[in-house]
Amino acid sequence: MGDAMLEALGRLALTGPGQAAVLAGATALALAAPDVDLLMLRLLHHRSILTHSVLFPLLVLWFLPALGPAAVAGVALGVAVHFAADLLSPARGFGQVWLPEPFQVSLGRWSHLWLLVNALGASWLALAVLPPGARGLALGVGVVAALGYGLVRERSVLSALVALAVVAGPAAWDRWGRGLLA
Numbered sequence: 001m002g003d004a005m006l007e008a009l010g011r012l013a014l015t016g017p018g019q020a021a022v023l024a025g026a027t028a029l030a031l032a033a034p035d036v037d038l039l040m041l042r043l044l045h046h047r048s049i050l051t052h053s054v055l056f057p058l059l060v061l062w063f064l065p066a067l068g069p070a071a072v073a074g075v076a077l078g079v080a081v082h083f084a085a086d087l088l089s090p091a092r093g094f095g096q097v098w099l100p101e102p103f104q105v106s107l108g109r110w111s112h113l114w115l116l117v118n119a120l121g122a123s124w125l126a127l128a129v130l131p132p133g134a135r136g137l138a139l140g141v142g143v144v145a146a147l148g149y150g151l152v153r154e155r156s157v158l159s160a161l162v163a164l165a166v167v168a169g170p171a172a173w174d175r176w177g178r179g180l181l182a
């Protein structure tokens with residue numbers, strides 16, 4: 001026993017499991033986070049443009065940098081899956097994305113485009129903040145989140161498929177782009 005074992009333990013703490021737990025935990029927490037607008041209905045309409053945007057994970061990046069890239073990536077993946085599921089409701093009433101007080105107007109038929117762009121943006125951000133070696137793990141966590149949220153919470157195969165596309169899209173695009181450059 002001795003140095004070799006301690007060294008191995010140290011490496012373990014620095015890499016995989018610690019970061020993986022942060023990533024998975026942040027994703028799980030962020031899945032429902034955009035709907036905190038329901039708690040602030042005086043200021044924010046439900047499906048507020050402020051909470052239903054890529055701003056959410058960016059706030060973590062800017063104000064909580066100590067949590068590290070895994071936390072930013074996790075929040076980004078969670079909200080990306082949430083926006084993907086929200087994409088499927090018709091752009092009427094609560095299905096639309098709304099500006100906050102004092103405007104309280106909706107984006108109307110642009111709501112879906114807003115959700116799609118922000119879902120893809122958040123999914124891309126998750127990959128962009130992580131070191132290349134952690135991106136496969138993030139993709140795995142994103143796939144589990146997409147299937148779990150779509151099938152269990154939304155009870156919709158279509159919702160799971162759209163969320164999968166949003167999670168895997170930027171990763172596939174990135175690979176394709178690098179393949180072209182190689």
Ligand SMILES: [Zn+2]
Nearest residue numbers: 034035047086
């Ligand atoms: Zn929502």
